[in-house]
């Protein structure tokens with residue numbers, strides 16, 4: 001059994017051991033390959049790194065990926081000295097906010113979770129989740145666009161019984177939204193994506209499992225129960241053999257949809273994320289791929305993504321899986337028509353939550369452009385159209401369904417609810433959406449989602465990107481870019 005003092009001797013760049021879960025590992029040769037950069041490992045050279053390691057990596061990461069010769073064996077943890085990190089004023093303030101945070105019952109809508117999360121999350125985690133590309137115009141437009149769509153409700157309709165269930169890629173779901181793929185769930189909560197799995201199960205909605213999850217893929221699938229349906233979101237790897245393995249494994253494990261992300265040949269420049277100088281490490285899938293951690297989390301976890309991905313690759317995907325294929329991140333009707341020609345089963349109209357190309361249009365505006373063209377060509381039943389981005393209210397969901405969406409994906413709200421209140425937070429967020437759907441379906445005069453149609457909305461101002469009513473709730477939660485860099489005193 002090693003002692004803490006013996007491990008502490010290996011505390012430099014040329015001889016670097018760390019302790020994780022009571023076992024010592026020689027990571028000297030791995031240092032340059034670490035996705036999150038070398039700095040974060042060297043900070044724990046010769047010490048116990050478990051607390052820093054866990055929020056980002058599945059527990060079996062080192063056992064699985066580090067050569068056995070580097071496993072130095074168990075450590076007598078009673079002999080390990082844990083330096084109490086000096087609590088920074090920022091961390092002291094965060095702890096105070098946690099003590100004073102509102103009761104879960106005081107959250108009445110999805111934006112309430114965002115406002116709480118902003119105060120209680122660690123800076124790096126908030127920066128990664130909340131950030132978007134460049135000036136974050138599209139991030140805000142995603143939400144604002146819904147405020148340019150008005151309802152044309154029907155009256156004197158018997159709305160005693162309301163059914164907001166639907167089907168997505170052949171799966172019956174209780175609500176017309178799904179949990180979209182968002183990376184690094186353990187940045188926000190120690191359990192990570194499996195919390196979203198459990199909440200999706202409770203509300204019988206689908207979870208899209210991210211390639212860049214912090215939980216291992218099998219951990220997330222194992223957390224599903226009773227025939228719960230999950231989809232796989234795929235960032236295509238430059239090494240197609242790795243991609244083939246991931247896709248075929250997901251199909252074997254029961255995934256019922258392959259969502260290929262097509263709007264991220266390179267992950268966007270998210271300045272809040274970059275400023276937080278992400279050094280916490282990569283996702284589960286990022287083993288052994290050198291990246292530059294100083295560029296924030298996005299850069300630190302995404303160098304494997306293939307920018308050469310193109311339409312010519314679609315037949316290869318159709319040859320390696322029988323899962324329905326959906327292109328996630330389509331942003332113009334011409335590409336929806338190409339997707340139909342290519343024989344894929346669906347598209348997600350999306351700009352990646354504003355995290356990619358700033359000034360990309362909102363998905364709901366692209367939806368309003370797309371559906372009349374598909375109807376004109378008699379193609380509306382040839383493909384399932386999903387939208388995501390800025391969906392915060394039941395009315396946003398209903399507007400999208402009126403315009404022809406099959407369902408909507410929701411990202412940040414469930415991350416914020418999870419980060420602030422764990423499973424109970426996500427459960428309440430989904431229940432709030434259920435309540436809003438029920439009320440607003442009644443008020444619009446519809447009893448089932450297939451009654452929702454374009455005559456129930458007025459989109460005349462949707463295309464005019466003039467000023468829109470001040471969106472105080474969102475603006476009060478919205479976190480402007482942190483102050484520009486200050487010269488050190």
Ligand SMILES: Cc1cc2c(cc1C)[n+](S(=O)(=O)[O-])c1c(=O)[nH]c(=O)nc-1n2C[C@H](O)[C@H](O)[C@H](O)COP(=O)(O)O
Nearest residue numbers: 129180181182183212261352353388389390410411412
């Ligand atoms: C908030 C968020 C979104 C991410 C996301 C991570 C976060 C924290 N990540 S990312 O790190 O690479 O950008 C992914 C991802 O893994 N794969 C993906 O297809 N979309 C990713 N997205 C985009 C997501 O799937 C939706 O398109 C977007 O979140 C919808 O907007 P809302 O957050 O406003 O609901």
